[in-house]
Amino acid sequence: MDALDVLESESIHIFREVAGEFDRPVILFSGGKDSTLLVHLAVKAFAPAPVPFPLLHVDTGHNYAEVIEFRDRIVDRLGLRLQVAHVQDWIDDGRLAERPDGTRNPLQTVPLLDSIVDHRFDAVFGGGRRDEERARAKERILSLRDAFGRWDPRSQRPELWNLYNGRHAPGEHVRVFPISNWTELDVWRYIRREDIELPSIYYSHRREVFRRDGMWLAEGPWGGPRGAESLESRTVRYRTVGDGSCTGAVESTASTIDEIIAEVTASRLTERGATRADDRLSEAAMEDRKREGYF
């Protein structure tokens, strides 16, 4: 087996373990490349039967239209069930307040935890990878969260062989990361091998963008351009897809998978370092958000 076969088999094994041991799993699906990969692997794990659990998207309302269109089309094509938690609903009824900086990425945590409680989800699949960030490198594949959704990195269960321990008390849930051991390059090489469709914004296109904190941000309801910032037309693509307020585009002419793989291989920045303002907040930004229940 080559490296991609090994990773695929490991991920499928994890999906099947969780399907066998949990009552109400759910896959977090944003339409981004990692969660699209998750859905692809879930389909392969249970074929020819349908995927035995639904999808959940926490929609900040700041998503790119192309991604939402893609999300709905994929759900429809694969015959899956999608629940959407709109951050806007939480803002409208006062459970959440808009932040002064307009970013809604940190606001996803409460709707996520509320949805987990409301739907009594006991296992939540996410597309986190250990190569993304230093705090993630210590995350388990099955990671217990308390009733507040908190991660305690100092009391994680040891994870031995491929024997995953998913025991949890009522009210607790387990986060599951089937692609923990994949790197960004593995994801792209597998997308090429399997011919997996992605939202168009991953590929190079012309877009009106403005410069902020060293990133190219798109115009949108999240504010901007402001002050001295001005829109200009650039040839860009996205390496990650998240909340529009903090997900930047990179200048790129990579319009095919092969060109993207060449670009990722040569890149001198990690995908989060290049394009995610939320991880620039502090050295321990990801660790802090994970402790509070973020994915």
Place this chain on the structure above:
Amino acid sequence: MVKDLLRFATAGSVDDGKSTLVGRLLYDTKSVLADQIEAVRRASVDKGLSTPDLSLLVDGLRAEREQGITIDVAYRYFSTPTREFVLADTPGHVQYTRNTVTGASTAELAVLLVDARHGVVSQTRRHAAVLALLRVPRLVLAINKIDLVGYDEAVLTAIGKDFAGLARTLGFTDDAVVTIPVSALVGDNVVDRSEHTPWYDGPTLLGHLESVPVTGPEIGAPFRMPVQYVIRPRTDARHDYRGYAGQVAAGTVAPGDEVVVLPAGRHTTVASVRTADGPLDAAGAGRSVTVLLADDIDISRGDVLAGATAPPRVTDELDAMLCWLAEKPLRPGARLLLKHGSRTTQVIVGSLGERLDTDSVSYVDAPAQLAVNDIARVSLRTADPLPVDDYADIRATGAFLLIDPPTGNTLAAGLVGSPLTLTP
């Protein structure tokens, strides 16, 4: 270019420079990108250091950076043109058994670090004993800080000889152990060959990691597959389809093979081995597949499919080695849960046997109870019969977890049989 994948672990005691070695591997294979290097450079300046501290690349949690220690197993990824690597980086001092057992459980190779100035110390013996117990097939003894002993060949020879005695006691064959003099700080023999060790004609660390076989002993073993899930589409077109989903744990399976379903003991023939991409001629250890059988037999999650000619034994009484990982002690009579393959069952702990003293690398008298980090023989009685192999024969079907029923916490790593025989 088809790449394969090697999973390996690193182990070493506190100041052997393991984080620096791992940082060096990542840095010299260009697996560290500009923003990560910049973060390390800034943090190093803040700490008043004149050169970037590569160990900062791998200390992930805030407490680790503040205290300058590594708490938990961390997973690292890097690749070369021919191979991808998954590295389980296991810290040495706190919870060393727990961390080393965790890292070693999935490793096909372990890099054991010693400090060239100190040689084989008690931590080295402990780590080597755990790696031998977990039956990691290959070992690299990396003699680090060779620059601090003036690149003296005699140091390498002496430490190598000292370790060879330990390795023999632990049952490692001579060709399973490779000794490499390195300096993680300077970079000697990690990725690039050192000019300072002309007397050394072996591989660099990375060169060795790139050339060792990635396949473990499971490939040649008899077929084993715990059934994880029964796939039943229940559509008109596939009304009678029953696929048994699992990952081949050992051996290979092919259409026409005679298999036995355990613990029930029913024999049948493999009709088809499939993935979502279609039927396979055969599937080997590690591959996730769906197996269709010729006969309609009642099979559910927790059952094991095995080759009919060399099946595992089915038993509700196990003699095993336990690595006790929990703070709360284990006493005979404890009622716990046991997870083996895809089955979880109740278990009662019988008597405790000899304890493996990892400092002296010898078996000592049975303790009254097991404390955290203890490794000892134990007898167990399970509520359901289990199809097991000796861990020494097949790791996947010889391994189990013990779980605390009230908290759900993982208490112990279990290994069926006597996986570590000491040769005096």
